[in-house]
Amino acid sequence: xxxxxxxxxxxxxxxxxxxxxxxxxxxxxxxxxxxxxxxxxxxxxxxxxxxxxxxxxxxxxxxxxxxxxxxxxxxxxxxxxxxxxxxxxxxxxxxxxxxxxxxxxxxxxxxxxxxxxxxxxxxxxxxxxxxxxxxxxxxxxxxxxxxxxxxxxxxxxxxx
Numbered sequence: 001x002x003x004x005x006x007x008x009x010x011x012x013x014x015x016x017x018x019x020x021x022x023x024x025x026x027x028x029x030x031x032x033x034x035x036x037x038x039x040x041x042x043x044x045x046x047x048x049x050x051x052x053x054x055x056x057x058x059x060x061x062x063x064x065x066x067x068x069x070x071x072x073x074x075x076x077x078x079x080x081x082x083x084x085x086x087x088x089x090x091x092x093x094x095x096x097x098x099x100x101x102x103x104x105x106x107x108x109x110x111x112x113x114x115x116x117x118x119x120x121x122x123x124x125x126x127x128x129x130x131x132x133x134x135x136x137x138x139x140x141x142x143x144x145x146x147x148x149x150x151x152x153x154x155x156x157x158x159x160x
Contacts, residue, residue, distance in 0.1 A: 028150045029102065035110060035143060036099035039092045046089025049074070053082050107147050114140045114147075 052060060053074060064071040074081040091113055098106015118140040121133035 031146055032099050032102055032107075032150055035146065036096045036106075038143075039096035039099060039110060039113075042092035043089045043096060046085045046092060050082055050085045050089070053085070107150070111144060111147055114144050118144075 048060075048063070052058075052063065074085075077084065091109065095106055095110040095113055099110055100106075118137055121136040121140065124130045124133035
């Protein structure tokens, strides 16, 4: 049995053998672990950004050359940029922990963060005409698809 896109349960011709189930679970678990590392990297970058904003003039300030526009924009927000980066970093850290432990709340938090990021990317494209945001849309979409597929497959495999 499997669910259709309309939520109906229909019979499936394919019968899972134990080897297929184990291999699918292994691949899905590996992909979730990679997403957890992605969110951990995001939390680390937010922490670095907060440090650079709090302590300007250090040797690490040269990192702003990678994205000087972001530096100017974050400085223009003043203290709010630190609050925003702490909020984003905390969300990424919790998503990383939840995904690493393969929890439902971790997957949901990751879906929320990725969805908000995709909306932001699209807003940058349409409002600011910054077409670099188009890179993030398919990447975020692929990550969202992966999270939804993992949730669907793990749920259907548990019920067999």
